[in-house]
Amino acid sequence: MKGGIEEFLKTEKFEGYYEELIVELEKLNSKLHIFSNINKGLSTGLPFSVKDNICVKDVVSTASSQMLNGYTPPFNATAIERLPKEEFGFIGKTKMDEFGFGTFGINCKDHPLNPFDDRYVTGGSSAGSAVATAVLKHHISIAESTGGSISCPAAFCGIIGFTPTYGLVSRYGLIDYASSLDKIGVMGRSSADIRYVFDKIKGSDRYDTTCVDHPISKESRKKLVIIDQLMAGVDEEIASSFDRTIGKLQNIGYYVEHKSIPFIEKTIPAYYIASMAEASTNLAKFTGFKYGLKINDFSKGYNDFFTEARNNFGLEAKRRIVLGTFVRSSSVKSKYYEKALRLRHMMINALGVILKDGFIISPTMPIKTPTVKEAEDFDPVKEYSIDSITVPPNFAGLPHISFPSDYIKGMPVGTQIVANHFNDYALLDFVERWESQFEYRFKYNVGAL
Amino acid sequence: MENEDFDRLLRICRLSLEKGEKAKIKHEIDGIIEYFNTIDGVDCDKYSPSYHPIDIPSKRRKDEPEQFPDVGKLLRNSKIYRFFIVGPKI
Numbered sequence: 001m002k003g004g005i006e007e008f009l010k011t012e013k014f015e016g017y018y019e020e021l022i023v024e025l026e027k028l029n030s031k032l033h034i035f036s037n038i039n040k041g042l043s044t045g046l047p048f049s050v051k052d053n054i055c056v057k058d059v060v061s062t063a064s065s066q067m068l069n070g071y072t073p074p075f076n077a078t079a080i081e082r083l084p085k086e087e088f089g090f091i092g093k094t095k096m097d098e099f100g101f102g103t104f105g106i107n108c109k110d111h112p113l114n115p116f117d118d119r120y121v122t123g124g125s126s127a128g129s130a131v132a133t134a135v136l137k138h139h140i141s142i143a144e145s146t147g148g149s150i151s152c153p154a155a156f157c158g159i160i161g162f163t164p165t166y167g168l169v170s171r172y173g174l175i176d177y178a179s180s181l182d183k184i185g186v187m188g189r190s191s192a193d194i195r196y197v198f199d200k201i202k203g204s205d206r207y208d209t210t211c212v213d214h215p216i217s218k219e220s221r222k223k224l225v226i227i228d229q230l231m232a233g234v235d236e237e238i239a240s241s242f243d244r245t246i247g248k249l250q251n252i253g254y255y256v257e258h259k260s261i262p263f264i265e266k267t268i269p270a271y272y273i274a275s276m277a278e279a280s281t282n283l284a285k286f287t288g289f290k291y292g293l294k295i296n297d298f299s300k301g302y303n304d305f306f307t308e309a310r311n312n313f314g315l316e317a318k319r320r321i322v323l324g325t326f327v328r329s330s331s332v333k334s335k336y337y338e339k340a341l342r343l344r345h346m347m348i349n350a351l352g353v354i355l356k357d358g359f360i361i362s363p364t365m366p367i368k369t370p371t372v373k374e375a376e377d378f379d380p381v382k383e384y385s386i387d388s389i390t391v392p393p394n395f396a397g398l399p400h401i402s403f404p405s406d407y408i409k410g411m412p413v414g415t416q417i418v419a420n421h422f423n424d425y426a427l428l429d430f431v432e433r434w435e436s437q438f439e440y441r442f443k444y445n446v447g448a449l
Numbered sequence: 450m451e452n453e454d455f456d457r458l459l460r461i462c463r464l465s466l467e468k469g470e471k472a473k474i475k476h477e478i479d480g481i482i483e484y485f486n487t488i489d490g491v492d493c494d495k496y497s498p499s500y501h502p503i504d505i506p507s508k509r510r511k512d513e514p515e516q517f518p519d520v521g522k523l524l525r526n527s528k529i530y531r532f533f534i535v536g537p538k539i
Contacts (some may be wrong), residue, residue, distance in 0.1 A: 272481075299538070303536040322464065325458055
């Protein structure tokens with residue numbers, strides 16, 4: 001699989017290759033609901049898909065929300081602009097949980113379904129991006145993570161999901177969820193493909209003041225650290241599978257240590273406080289006359305006009321706006337919002353000590369992939385708690401990768417590895433090593449040459 | 450949360466909820482706030498709030514006007530009158 005993109009670019013395609021690929025993909029899309037739109041004019045380059053909250057010039061970009069119905073950006077996000085046009089061809093926008101608000105990928109109209117078994121969820125919020133990667137043989141997806149939106153669907157759909165250090169990839173052109181947490185990343189079928197794309201899209205950007213031009217290291221580690229509190233509540237079969245993965249890693253020279261961070265479970269409510277506070281301000285700009293959705297009754301005063309327009313948010317978005325506004329209220333701001341950010345600072349320090357000479361390893365998700373029906377029955381607090389393993393690195397802005405490490409009853413299982421800030425290449429090296437002795441499985445190979 | 454506080458929050462957010470939806474969300478929000486309260490016991494007061502997860506050097510760019518290549522496209526997502534975006538009454 002090494003060098004998949006370069007090999008694809010060098011290979012001569014048979015006549016009608018792209019037309020055939022689009023026909024096959026449209027058929028699959030009607031079954032698995034992967035894309036909100038497909039570019040039927042694709043005729044060159046490696047197909048790349050884009051999560052629907054990342055702007056692609058002249059293509060409707062809605063973050064899977066009715067609130068942005070029809071919004072057509074006049075510019076490309078920086079990450080899209082930086083992909084060389086002679087190498088990459090845009091294939092479509094992928095569905096997601098509305099504005100990134102969801103763990104299972106079911107919080108949007110006609111949500112995507114798992115490519116291994118369509119009774120199961122895909123994971124979210126980069127749901128369609130994960131499915132697109134799982135079904136297309138030669139393809140990468142530009143996705144985004146706030147609290148686990150790349151790792152979770154990568155694990156449930158059996159692909160690799162890479163979330164870089166916060167600030168390494170410009171957020172210009174991203175429809176924000178939480179500005180201090182959002183990270184644009186890459187989903188692919190091999191570490192080599194992800195590295196290839198990451199090298200194109202990273203680097204400082206004059207349009208994003210939080211984007212940095214920092215050297216990226218590749219300091220390998222032999223020590224793998226398991227944080228005991230992250231393993232609490234992990235499903236028994238997932239825990240056994242994780243033990244097998246650790247055994248395979250020990251066979252190729254890694255060793256394991258256990259550490260304890262007693263307060264780490266508190267990072268989940270702290271993360272939700274911070275992310276909802278930021279979301280409630282970022283979503284304030286959607287008022288029904290500037291971004292896509294239009295309320296045309298201008299005889300109304302702005303309060304009534306805005307309130308009518310904002311009825312188009314889904315239930316989870318409304319819930320987060322209300323909660324985010326609440327935790328920022330002057331009377332409780334220090335109790336919730338500021339405390340959550342102090343807790344983040346403490347956690348970054350604690351994780352930083354561990355990551356000086358080791359990687360943190362864990363199952364990506366504490367549960368097996370749920371069915372759609374099971375996921376629909378989760379109440380909000382239970383759903384938020386499922387993010388217990390993906391939230392800490394996201395909250396701390398640490399680079400992490402979820403890679404397929406096992407299959408239980410035909411469904412993929414992911415393992416997550418976390419490195420220190422800016423040690424992103426070391427993670428890609430680690431997964432490349434894993435790939436030398438583990439074969440990924442895919443049910444579909446649309447576009448195989 | 451008291452009902453009147455909840456109603457006030459909805460007004461601030463410019464959100465309205467159907468009667469059934471309102472009771473459901475209010476109940477869920479009470480549960481989530483209880484979950485948020487679990488950070489109370491964590492002693493982290495000696496740490497400053499981390500507004501960004503990494504150090505971000507202060508960056509500035511010159512305040513110079515730039516010509517957007519296609520102004521028409523900037524306005525296509527709104528209802529426009531001449532070159533103004535039409536909005537509600539203030």
